[in-house]
Amino acid sequence: MQGVMTPADIEAAQHLQHIHETPKSFVKHYVFSIDHKYIAKQFLWAGLLFLFFGGMLAMLIRWQWAYPGEAVPVVGNLLFPDTQGAITPPTYNTIFTTHGLIMIFFAITPIMIGCFGNFCIPLMIGARDMAFPWLNLLSFWIFALSQALVLASFCVELGSAAAGWTTYPPLASQVGTPGLGQSLMVLALFVTGVSTIMGAINYITTVIRFRAPGMTWFRMPGTVWGLWLTSILNALFVPVLGSAGLMLLFDRHFGTQFFLTGAAGGTGDPILFQHLFWIFGHPEVYILILPIWGFVIDFMSFFARKPAYWFRGSIYAMITVTVLSAVVYGHHMFVTGMSPLLGQAFMLLTLVISVPAEILFLNWLHTIWKGSIRLTVPMLFGLGTIFVFGLGGLTGIYLGTISTDLYLHDTMFVVGHFHLTMASAAFLGSFGALYLWFPKMYGRLMNPFLGKVHFWFSTVGLTLVFGFQMLAGYAGQQRRLYDPFQYSYLEGLQDLNRFTTYCAFALAIGQLAFVYNFFYSLFAGKRASQNPWELGTIEWTDCASPPVHHNFDRIPVVYRGPHEYNHPEVLEKLGRDWIGQTEEFDPAADAATSDEVAATA
Amino acid sequence: MSADAAAHHDGPMVYPDDRLYAKTTAGKIGMWIFLLSDGFSFSGLLLGYGILRGGSDYWGCFKEQAAELGCALEPAFGINFTALLTFILICSSVTMVISHSALESGDKKGALKYLGLTIMFGLMFLCGQAQEYFGTFEYFMHAVDGGHHPGLIAEGLVFGSTHYATTFYCITAFHGLHVTSGVIYLSLVWRALYLDKADANTVEIVGLFWHFVDLVWILVFTFIYLIPS
Numbered sequence: 163m164q165g166v167m168t169p170a171d172i173e174a175a176q177h178l179q180h181i182h183e184t185p186k187s188f189v190k191h192y193v194f195s196i197d198h199k200y201i202a203k204q205f206l207w208a209g210l211l212f213l214f215f216g217g218m219l220a221m222l223i224r225w226q227w228a229y230p231g232e233a234v235p236v237v238g239n240l241l242f243p244d245t246q247g248a249i250t251p252p253t254y255n256t257i258f259t260t261h262g263l264i265m266i267f268f269a270i271t272p273i274m275i276g277c278f279g280n281f282c283i284p285l286m287i288g289a290r291d292m293a294f295p296w297l298n299l300l301s302f303w304i305f306a307l308s309q310a311l312v313l314a315s316f317c318v319e320l321g322s323a324a325a326g327w328t329t330y331p332p333l334a335s336q337v338g339t340p341g342l343g344q345s346l347m348v349l350a351l352f353v354t355g356v357s358t359i360m361g362a363i364n365y366i367t368t369v370i371r372f373r374a375p376g377m378t379w380f381r382m383p384g385t386v387w388g389l390w391l392t393s394i395l396n397a398l399f400v401p402v403l404g405s406a407g408l409m410l411l412f413d414r415h416f417g418t419q420f421f422l423t424g425a426a427g428g429t430g431d432p433i434l435f436q437h438l439f440w441i442f443g444h445p446e447v448y449i450l451i452l453p454i455w456g457f458v459i460d461f462m463s464f465f466a467r468k469p470a471y472w473f474r475g476s477i478y479a480m481i482t483v484t485v486l487s488a489v490v491y492g493h494h495m496f497v498t499g500m501s502p503l504l505g506q507a508f509m510l511l512t513l514v515i516s517v518p519a520e521i522l523f524l525n526w527l528h529t530i531w532k533g534s535i536r537l538t539v540p541m542l543f544g545l546g547t548i549f550v551f552g553l554g555g556l557t558g559i560y561l562g563t564i565s566t567d568l569y570l571h572d573t574m575f576v577v578g579h580f581h582l583t584m585a586s587a588a589f590l591g592s593f594g595a596l597y598l599w600f601p602k603m604y605g606r607l608m609n610p611f612l613g614k615v616h617f618w619f620s621t622v623g624l625t626l627v628f629g630f631q632m633l634a635g636y637a638g639q640q641r642r643l644y645d646p647f648q649y650s651y652l653e654g655l656q657d658l659n660r661f662t663t664y665c666a667f668a669l670a671i672g673q674l675a676f677v678y679n680f681f682y683s684l685f686a687g688k689r690a691s692q693n694p695w696e697l698g699t700i701e702w703t704d705c706a707s708p709p710v711h712h713n714f715d716r717i718p719v720v721y722r723g724p725h726e727y728n729h730p731e732v733l734e735k736l737g738r739d740w741i742g743q744t745e746e747f748d749p750a751a752d753a754a755t756s757d758e759v760a761a762t763a
Numbered sequence: 764m765s766a767d768a769a770a771h772h773d774g775p776m777v778y779p780d781d782r783l784y785a786k787t788t789a790g791k792i793g794m795w796i797f798l799l800s801d802g803f804s805f806s807g808l809l810l811g812y813g814i815l816r817g818g819s820d821y822w823g824c825f826k827e828q829a830a831e832l833g834c835a836l837e838p839a840f841g842i843n844f845t846a847l848l849t850f851i852l853i854c855s856s857v858t859m860v861i862s863h864s865a866l867e868s869g870d871k872k873g874a875l876k877y878l879g880l881t882i883m884f885g886l887m888f889l890c891g892q893a894q895e896y897f898g899t900f901e902y903f904m905h906a907v908d909g910g911h912h913p914g915l916i917a918e919g920l921v922f923g924s925t926h927y928a929t930t931f932y933c934i935t936a937f938h939g940l941h942v943t944s945g946v947i948y949l950s951l952v953w954r955a956l957y958l959d960k961a962d963a964n965t966v967e968i969v970g971l972f973w974h975f976v977d978l979v980w981i982l983v984f985t986f987i988y989l990i991p992s
Contacts, residue, residue, distance in 0.1 A: 293789040359800050367793040397800040405807025412933070417923035420811060429926065434814045438807055 175375045175717045179290040184711040194303070196295035197711060198280045201302050203603060205276030206596075208302075208309060213269040219261035221670055226254055228663035230645035251644045255324035256343075258642060260316075262327030263347060265585065266450070267354050268309055274453050274592045275358070275396070276305065279365050279389045281599060285701035286386050288374025288720065288744075290712045293367040301360035308354035315346035323347035326642065328439060329410065331421035331432050336414050338426070345414050352407045355400045362396035365389060374700070374744075376720035380474060381743065383699050383724040385595075387477055388456020391484045392449050399445040399488070406438035433498055437491075444491035448483060450584045454547060454591030455480055455522055461544035461594060462526050463725040464697050466533025467739050470725040471525045479518035479525075486515050496567050505564050512562035519555055523548070534728070534739075538695065539613035543594025546621035547587050553625065554582030557632060575635025578628040586624040593620070593676070601694050602701055605708045606687030612679040619672020623665055630662040696740050699724045703742030718744040794968045798975045801941075805979055808937060809986060812930040822992045823927045837927060838918035840988050841895065848891040849984050855884030856977045859970045866963045871956065874966065878953050881973065885946040892939050896932075931987060938983055941976045948972060 185191045195201060222241075225234050226249050233239075238247025249257065280298065284291055292298045315322040320341030325334035329348065332338050369390045373382070382390075409420040419428025421435045455476075463470035470476065492500060492508030500508075526548055535541070557579045560566045570576060593616070600608050634655050639646050646652045646659070693702040701709070704718045720743050726732070728739045732747065741747060816822055824834035862877035893899040898914030905912065915931075922932045952969045955961035 294793060297793075359797075363793050363796045363800070366796050367789050370792055371787075371789045397796055398803050401800050401804030402807040405804050405811070409808075409811060409933075412923075412929075418929045418933075419923075419926070420815070420929070429819070431814055431818055434811055437814070438811065441807075441810075 172375045172717075172719055178717075179372065181290065181712040181715075194299055196291070196299050198284050198292045198295070198298060199603070199709060199713075201298050202277045202279075202281035204302050205272040205280060205305070206603075208306060209269050209272035209277060212264050212309065212312075213273065216261055216264040216269050217670060217673070219257050219264065221666065222249060222257050223254075223261060224663040224666040225249075226257075226644070227646065228660040230647060252324065253321070254644050255326075256321045259323045259326055260312075260347070263323065263351070264312065266327065266446070267351060268312060270450055270585075270588045270592065271354075271358065272305060274450065274588060274595075275389065275392060276302070276361065278385070278453065278457075278592070278595050278599070279361065279393070281603065282385050282595075282701070283365055283368055283389055284372070285602075285705060285709065285713060286383050286699055286724075287369060287372060287377050288700050288704070288714065288718045289368060289372035290714060290717070292364045293371060294364050297360050297364050301357045301364065304360070305354055305357040308350045308357060311346050311350035311353060315343040315350065318342040318346065328443070329435075330439075331410060331413065331435050332423065332426040334410060334414075335422055335426050337422075345411060348407050348410055348414075352404055352411075355404045355407070358396050358400050362393040362400070365393040366397060374717050374720050377743075378720075380477065381720055381723045384456040384459030384470065384473070384476065385453070386456070387480060388453040388459075391480055392452040395445040395449045395452070395484060395487065399442045399449075402438055403442035406435055406442070409438075410435065433495075436495055436498060440491035440494045444494065445487045447580070447584045448487040450588045451551070452480060452484065454551075454587055457591050457595050458526060458544050458547055459522075459529075460699075460724065461540055461598070462529040463727065464598075464695065465536045465538055465541035465544070466530040467536065467727040468529055468533040468725075469723075469727060471528035471531075472521075473525075473723065473725065476522055476525045479521040482518040483515060486511060486518075490515065493562050493567070496564050497571050502564075509562060509564050513559065516555070516559060523552065538597075539608070539610050539617060540594045540598035540695075542614065542617045542621075543590050543597060546617060547590040547594065549621065550582050550590060550624055550628075551587040553629070554579055554584075554587065558583065570635065572641055573635035574631045574639045574641055577641045578630075578632030578635060581628045581631070582624070586628060589624065590620060598695065599701075600683065601690030602705070602707050602709070604684055604687075605690055605706075606683050607690045607694060608683040608687060609679050612675045616672060616675040616679065619669060619675065623669025623672060626665040627662055627669060630658060630665065634658055634662070696738070698726055698740050698742045698745075700743055704744055720744055721746060788964050788968075790964065790968050791971070794971050798971065801975070802979070805934075805937070805982075808930075808934050809982070812934060812986065815926045815930060819926060824925065825992070835919065835924065837920055837925065838915055839992075840915075840931070842988050844891070844895065845984060845988050848888050848895075849980065851884050851887050851891070852977050852980050855881045855888070856974055858884065859973050863963060863966050863970050866956075866966050875953065875956060878949065878956065878966065882946055882949045882953065885942055885949065885973075888942055889939065889946065892935065892942075934983055934987060938976070938980055941979070945969075945973050945976050 185195070185197075191200070195204070222234065231248055233245075233247030234241065234249065235247075242248060242250070242253065280292070283289075312322075318341065320343055322343040323329070323339070323346075325331075325339045325344060329344075334344060334348075369382070369386060409418070412418040413420050413422055413430070419430040421432050422428030422430045423432060459470055459473070459476050490508060490512045492504060493512045496505050496508075557575070561570060561576060561579055597608055597613055600606070635641070637652075637655055637658075639652050639655055639659075643649075643652075647656050690707045692705070692707055694707075695702065697703075700718055700720070705713055722741070722743055724743055726741045726743075729741060732741045733739060735747075821828045821832070821834075823839065824832070824837045825839060826836070828834055829836045858877045858880040862874045862881060865871075865873035865877060890900065894901070894904065894912070894914065896914055896916055898904075898912055898917055901912050901914070904910070920928045920931065923929055948969055952961055952965055955965065
């Protein structure tokens with residue numbers, strides 16, 4: 163696809179992906195669809211549903227930390243009739259465990275990767291669909307099966323998983339957490355892993371093989387880069403979690419002792435699980451942030467109406483992080499009795515990651531510097547993402563350094579830190595993406611005022627909640643405590659915890675602005691034009707809102723990068739501050755550029 | 764909506780000649796990525812095997828260990844028999860390559876023949892594994908060398924009793940699962956080729972999977988069987 167674009171190349175691209183007629187039957191159109199845009203929407207709905215579910219679990223945790231053991235107001239009697247609405251310790255264990263697992267694997271992942279990966283990749287690179295549409299269909303329905311397993315785990319005796327989201331044995335063995343619920347949850351993780359790998363293979367192949375003529379690697383938007391790099395990490399490291407999950411299930415049900423030792427009976431190695439878990443688990447946190455970085459690179463340029471500053475540098479930084487993410491997992495295990503020399507190596511590699519992260523930050527700031535910024539809702543969410551990720555990233559340095567980690571390990575500081583990075587940043591970034599692409603998905607505009615209300619409640623709420631959690635942790639409050647204030651040295655933190663809880667409730671109430679906006683706009687929002695944000699990427703310039711079933715009647719030809727804003731010549735000749743990637747501007751110059759690209763590629 | 768009429772009909776996709784990937788098809792790229800991914804799931808299991816083996820005082824309770832520690836006697840793996848299985852699997856890779864190259868030079872009949880041989884070798888390997896686990900073909904084995912071959916399970920290698928037994932069953936069964944799916948996949952391609960619904964590319968892709976299964980076996984054979992206790 164690189165190289166000089168001859169008419170023959172452009173013609174060949176037209177025949178690469180066939181045009182299929184829009185399915186007419188209800189089932190093929192709405193249930194077992196192979197259309198990437200529809201599968202994206204399925205992932206979106208499935209993810210939003212579980213985001214609500216996980217959010218409600220978070221509220222229960224917050225209530226417990228403000229008023230330990232007291233009856234939960236309003237819904238308490240409904241949820242816990244046996245205790246007149248109070249949360250018992252075993253129930254509490256289930257709540258914080260499932261909150262973590264649901265949010266990571268069944269809410270953020272489907273929204274960010276399942277939805278936007280499916281929706282954006284083909285549209286933004288100029289493809290008619292994914293490389294393997296049937297695999298895409300399977301990927302969603304296998305994911306739906308895993309969600310069903312999660313729901314089923316709540317319905318069995320002794321309840322759902324309760325060994326913490328990291329599922330460490332021996333706590334996660336039958337001795338520590340008896341009952342079918344924990345096993346169903348581990349099985350759900352395995353099944354969702356299969357779905358994720360299928361998606362990853364599809365995304366990687368699509369980007370490699372189905373870019374439109376002229377869409378060179380560095381003409382791809384940051385969004386596509388982020389999703390592509392994430393997919394590589396998914397394809398490589400999710401299988402390791404799968405292996406660990408299988409061994410854990412064998413330990414729980416088939417009498418093996420991979421991870422069992424001591425009182426759990428056996429000669430296994432519990433630390434082995436931690437190795438396998440974090441070999442996957444650390445790339446996982448970058449899996450959840452790389453697409454967001456991609457969104458932010460694009461949003462900053464889109465709405466500062468300037469080219470992205472040192473775009474190549476940002477991409478190289480993301481690639482560097484992708485590589486480094488595979489070799490830093492040991493920093494989760496500093497206190498497991500790891501050799502200090504090995505710990506030092508992991509510490510060094512961990513801290514090195516702040517260099518590419520810093521390059522990304524500086525590039526974002528340079529991009530908006532002196533830009534003609536349009537504070538649209540996606541832009542606000544992008545800026546909010548930078549803010550919370552900055553806070554989370556800086557506090558990560560304390561945790562990546564062994565000496566400070568020994569003190570902060572397993573405190574609320576850790577909880578606040580990772581919620582600012584992989585939860586808040588992923589949350590704000592995904593919602594920014596939803597506000598940006600909603601008009602393209604559903605052909606209607608969302609209300610900007612309600613969007614801004616949602617933004618302020620979310621960003622301020624997230625910052626306060628997780629900022630205060632870090633404060634509590636720094637003051638010595640351990641994570642996962644049922645009643646922190648039964649320890650006299652933590653009594654003084656009760657007011658702080660209560661205030662954090664009020665902030666969390668405000669954050670939750672602010673989400674109603676989104677819920678109303680989403681449903682209202684879905685049915686009665688203003689009709690969106692083809693390009694409401696005045697952007698230059700292919701999905702806005704070459705597709706209707708919403709796009710037709712096969713996206714493009716003719717596969718577009720790409721002449722330039724995704725961030726061409728306020729180019730003086732374009733301003734002069736076309737009278738607007740943007741130009742599409744597929745617009746022929748000056749045929750002679752465009753041809754020369756593509757030759758140049760060919761020569762340097 | 765005036766769609767390009769020429770793009771409407773189905774037919775083989777012709778990939779444009781890419782600077783980096785030439786005319787490589789999406790299916791081939793997808794298979795390579797899957798194989799990398801699958802390699803990592805094997806490495807998860809092998810890593811577990813390595814760490815457990817490294818942390819154990821003894822690996823396999825043979826006569827000396829049983830006498831010294833009083834553990835339940837376990838059989839050693841039959842290296843010679845498994846070496847034969849390994850040889851069969853390598854042969855299957857050879858026939859796989861011949862099948863693909865025959866098809867590339869237009870010899871569909873030859874391709875079908877060698878693809879069939881590959882399937883047969885795959886089935887032989889699975890039979891070998893059944894014999895190794897359960898002694899399924901004990902009668903036949905007895906006729907060959909007059910020995911007693913009741914299978915590892917009957918000889919006291921019990922899943923879940925020791926890491927020696929558990930890791931063996933987990934890893935070889937996981938590989939056996941791959942051989943089984945490979946044989947099914949190969950059979951589907953054979954049928955498609957017979958009905959003229961497959962081309963050299965389809966055969967090449969199934970070949971990639973088959974060679975991977977073969978390669979992984981060589982690693983499994985080395986780690987599980989050959990490294991002395």
